[in-house]
Amino acid sequence: MKVGIYGYGNLGRGIECAIKNNNDMELVAVFTRRDPKSVKIQTETAKVYPAGEAEKFQGKIDVMIICGGSATDLPEQTPRLAKLFNVIDSFDTHARIPEHFAKVNEAAAKNGNIALISAGWDPGMFSLNRLYANSILPNGKDYTFWGKGVSQGHSDAIRRVKGVKNGKQYTIPVESALNAVRNGENPELTTREKHTRECFVVAEDGADKAAIEKEIKEMPNYFSDYDTTVHFISEEELNTKHSGIPHGGFVFRTGSTGWNNEHKHVIEYRLQLDSNPEFTASVIVAYARAINRLHNEGITGCKTVFDIAPAYLSPLSGDELRAHML
Amino acid sequence: MKVGIYGYGNLGRGIECAIKNNNDMELVAVFTRRDPKSVKIQTETAKVYPAGEAEKFQGKIDVMIICGGSATDLPEQTPRLAKLFNVIDSFDTHARIPEHFAKVNEAAAKNGNIALISAGWDPGMFSLNRLYANSILPNGKDYTFWGKGVSQGHSDAIRRVKGVKNGKQYTIPVESALNAVRNGENPELTTREKHTRECFVVAEDGADKAAIEKEIKEMPNYFSDYDTTVHFISEEELNTKHSGIPHGGFVFRTGSTGWNNEHKHVIEYRLQLDSNPEFTASVIVAYARAINRLHNEGITGCKTVFDIAPAYLSPLSGDELRAHML
Numbered sequence: 344m345k346v347g348i349y350g351y352g353n354l355g356r357g358i359e360c361a362i363k364n365n366n367d368m369e370l371v372a373v374f375t376r377r378d379p380k381s382v383k384i385q386t387e388t389a390k391v392y393p394a395g396e397a398e399k400f401q402g403k404i405d406v407m408i409i410c411g412g413s414a415t416d417l418p419e420q421t422p423r424l425a426k427l428f429n430v431i432d433s434f435d436t437h438a439r440i441p442e443h444f445a446k447v448n449e450a451a452a453k454n455g456n457i458a459l460i461s462a463g464w465d466p467g468m469f470s471l472n473r474l475y476a477n478s479i480l481p482n483g484k485d486y487t488f489w490g491k492g493v494s495q496g497h498s499d500a501i502r503r504v505k506g507v508k509n510g511k512q513y514t515i516p517v518e519s520a521l522n523a524v525r526n527g528e529n530p531e532l533t534t535r536e537k538h539t540r541e542c543f544v545v546a547e548d549g550a551d552k553a554a555i556e557k558e559i560k561e562m563p564n565y566f567s568d569y570d571t572t573v574h575f576i577s578e579e580e581l582n583t584k585h586s587g588i589p590h591g592g593f594v595f596r597t598g599s600t601g602w603n604n605e606h607k608h609v610i611e612y613r614l615q616l617d618s619n620p621e622f623t624a625s626v627i628v629a630y631a632r633a634i635n636r637l638h639n640e641g642i643t644g645c646k647t648v649f650d651i652a653p654a655y656l657s658p659l660s661g662d663e664l665r666a667h668m669l
Numbered sequence: 670m671k672v673g674i675y676g677y678g679n680l681g682r683g684i685e686c687a688i689k690n691n692n693d694m695e696l697v698a699v700f701t702r703r704d705p706k707s708v709k710i711q712t713e714t715a716k717v718y719p720a721g722e723a724e725k726f727q728g729k730i731d732v733m734i735i736c737g738g739s740a741t742d743l744p745e746q747t748p749r750l751a752k753l754f755n756v757i758d759s760f761d762t763h764a765r766i767p768e769h770f771a772k773v774n775e776a777a778a779k780n781g782n783i784a785l786i787s788a789g790w791d792p793g794m795f796s797l798n799r800l801y802a803n804s805i806l807p808n809g810k811d812y813t814f815w816g817k818g819v820s821q822g823h824s825d826a827i828r829r830v831k832g833v834k835n836g837k838q839y840t841i842p843v844e845s846a847l848n849a850v851r852n853g854e855n856p857e858l859t860t861r862e863k864h865t866r867e868c869f870v871v872a873e874d875g876a877d878k879a880a881i882e883k884e885i886k887e888m889p890n891y892f893s894d895y896d897t898t899v900h901f902i903s904e905e906e907l908n909t910k911h912s913g914i915p916h917g918g919f920v921f922r923t924g925s926t927g928w929n930n931e932h933k934h935v936i937e938y939r940l941q942l943d944s945n946p947e948f949t950a951s952v953i954v955a956y957a958r959a960i961n962r963l964h965n966e967g968i969t970g971c972k973t974v975f976d977i978a979p980a981y982l983s984p985l986s987g988d989e990l991r992a993h994m995l
Contacts, residue, residue, distance in 0.1 A: 360928050364807050385928055441992050461995055468801070470995045471979055472938075475794070477994065478955040478982035479948075481690050527941070600951055602686050602711055606943035613939070615853070617932035622805075625926055629804040649980040649990050653797055656804035664975050666767050668803065669787055669796045 344635045346628075347400060348373045349424065350410035351382055351391070353588065354433065357624030358408050359386055365628060367658050371404055401427050405638075406631040408432075418443060425450040425458045425645075429638050431631050433463040433623055440466070440647075448645035457638040458645045462630045463623040464614060465489070469594045471648050472612040476596035480608060483598020486524045488516035488537060492590025492619060500565045501542055504558050506550030509578060511585045513541045516593065524595050527607045540571040543585050545578045590619035629656040670961045672954075673726060674699045675750065676736035677708055677717070679914065680759065683950030684734050685712055691954060693984050697730055727753050731964075732957040734758075744769060751776040751784045751971075755964050757957050759789040759949055766792070766973075774971035783964040784971045788956045789949040790940055791815070795920045797974050798938040802922035806934060809924020812850045814842035814863060818916025818945060826891045827868055830884050832876030835904060837911045839867045842919065850921050853933045866897040869911050871904045916945035955982040 346362055348355045351373050362368045363386070370389040375382045379391040392400075397407070407428035411420050413436045421432045425447050434443050440461055451458040461467065465487070473485060494514045501510035520537050523530040530536075542559055546552055556573040560566055576584075591614040600606050616622040630648065633655035637646075654664055672688055674681045677699050688694045689712070696715040701708045705717040718726075723733070733754035737746050739762045747758045751773050760769050766787055777784040787793065791813070799811060820840045827836035846863050849856040856862075868885055872878055882899040886892055902910075917940040926932050942948040959981035960972065980990055 357926070360926055363928065364926065437995065440995050441988065444991055466995045468805075471801070473994050474979050474983060474990065475797070478958075478979075479794075479951045525941075600683070600686055600690065600944060600947040602689065606947050608943060608948050609939075609941040611937070611939040611941075613935075613937040615851075615935040615937075617934060618926060621926040621932050622934050625805045632804075647991060647995055649987070649995065650978050652976050652978045653800050653804075654975040657800060661975070662767065664800065665770055665973060668799050669763065669766050669792045669973055669975065 344405040344632065345369050345371045345403065346631060347371055347397070347404040347407040347428070348410060349394065349397060349407055349420065350416070351375050351377075351384065352410060353620040354624055355408075355410040356385075357618065357621040358410060358628060359384060360621055361624045361628040362386075364625075365632070365658070367632070368628065372400060397424065398427050404428055405635045406431060408627060408631055418446075421458065421460065422446040422450040425456055426454045427456075429457045429634055431459045431462055431627055431634060433467075433627060434461045435463065435466055437466065444645050444647070452644040455643050457634045457643050459630050459634050459647065459651070460645060461647055462627045464616075464626060465592065467623070467626050467648055468614070469592070469612070472594040472610075473596070474649055476594070476598075476610045476612075480596055480598030480600070480610070482600075482604055483596050483608075484529055486532075486595040486597070487592065488521060488595075489592040490514040490516050490538065490590065492592070492616070493585075493588050494540075495588075497540065497542075497565055500562060501544060501559060504555055504562075506547050506552075506555050507544055508547045509545040509581055511543045511581060513543075515539045515541060521593065524597065525609060525611065527597050527609050529597055534568045535570060538569060540566055540569045542571065542573045543576050543581055544573055545581050546575055587617065588619045589617050590622075591615045632656060632658065670731040670958065671695050671697045671729065672957060673697055673723070673730040673733040673754070674736060675720065675723060675733055675746065676742070677701050677703075677710065678736060679946035680950055681734075681736040682711075683944065683947040684736060684954060685710060686947055687950045687954040688712075690951075691958070691984070693958070694954065698726060723750065724753050730754055731961045732757060734953060734957055744772075747784065747786065748772040748776040751782055752780045753782075755783045755960055757785045757788055757953055757960060759793070759953060760787045761789065761792055763792065770971050770973070778970040781969050783960045783969050785956050785960050785973065785977070786971060787973055788953045790942075790952060791918065793949070793952050793974055794940070795918070795938070798920040798936075799922070800975055802920070802924075802936045802938075806922055806924030806926070806936070808926075808930055809922050809934075810855055812858075812921040812923070813918065814847060814921075815918040816840040816842050816864065816916065818918070818942070819911075819914050820866075821914075823866065823868075823891055826888060827870060827885060830881055830888075832873050832878075832881050833870055834873045835871040835907055837869045837907065839869075841865045841867060847919065850923065851935060851937060853923050853935050855923055860894045861896060864895060866892055866895045868897065868899045869902050869907055870899055871907050872901055913943065914945045915943050916948075917941045958982060958984065 409432040497512035594612045700720045735758040823838035920938045
């Protein structure tokens, strides 16, 4: 199948790697809003084109993978490109998913295309695990923990503080809270009890470090509800020790069965990811395979991971899956 | 939806509880090979019938849940009943799944019914996790661990030993092996390195305990490849401390992404179950909902968990799922 990448940031580069790791896929083109000459890709057989030329590739690309940001890019890009291509995105503003779904669904369905929104791990694999576990254990309780990993939004928030040159924030689940859930204690947990936040900050020369630390720790929405630690380090240390983009987390459902709910069960799904964008990209690429197949069966309109039978994700046949993976 | 239970052992009783916990389901009838008068069920609105009368219920049951054993019951029962009803079973002889699938598929498809085989947790939820994780991380390694939990087959094997009155066997994953996998070390593990086996044995009066212990520990296929511990206890202790049927386990996939596979990832799915049959039943009942819906859409033939889009498992609508669970 022929794939296009629309937007070449961290996620777009991850998609390129994931395509390389899947033999049934070929990268045809990368589209960028930057000057194409300034964008170096790793795939020798593919080329970089201006974003505005994407529509010339109609009929030459089986699935266009849209790698823009959720805040402003995807709400515009996905509906627009769904008129031209089968598309997939990783839209992750949970509260706005219904609205995004409706727009993309209309664009895709009217033009005979298929689209899949919100692929990745949260939304994505975490959502799937919530759905499966809720369907199996209707009497129960859900818990989601994130980390240990880099939160892009919180790192950005640190970098906006006066006197901060650079910074990175790790979200860390509280071990005792994890264990209470894992042991089936069904704890009621406050925001503060679930996660801590650890910040590595490079201050500008002569900056007031005490003021920076105070401003970070008291920042509403981002830090004030958490136990936050701030470490001041050199730019060099930041670059050598904190240049990665690891992430991960846990989805739990604890629930009961039996005539009188006398038996307890714990379902746990955990991810430990060295590279958040590359793992997200790997999920997206598997779903790109799925929607390409579904489109070949005549399916159109917008889908989510909830709507895709798992067998469509695998390059193996039904016979092979039943024989080796069931 | 109206549900029938065919076979009323541990699994059948678990199905009855799971139906009670799902408001959109109603138990219509339980079918048994025993004398129906000797079978007491808990649902006041349902009745017990002889297995031979099942066919009279054609058209009155949306899904028949078949609760026989995989060795001899299901290979005969599922194809036969798939001619009359939409059916679901928990066939768990992995090696014979393709053969079972073919027979059930033919019976169901010819008669306009839908069937789903091998629902539960392994096969079932563990299989799904293997499939998702393999599709996401094509470069990687799979690990499955079982336990801590009661193995019915191994407990039966103990009870066949001369001088043994009763017994129970627990399969226990080796903690250091789990941790090596979880840490991304990609270990090569022998059978002995993955699990230990712990046996609680009630000896007959005057039995040779040393001989029993030796026979258990040296039993080929069941125990000889494992580090096995044998404890002799009283019947009373067995009944008070070991009457449950807990189980569970872990499915891992460790894999890499990146242009040079430079980033590692660990996907872990874990179950801790107080009651193996009740959890299995809870999975089956969710899939019974799914196949009933698919049948209402005109789908026929045999399916597995790989073929079912997750949204079909939930009583919630697509809108609700996208708004609250994605």
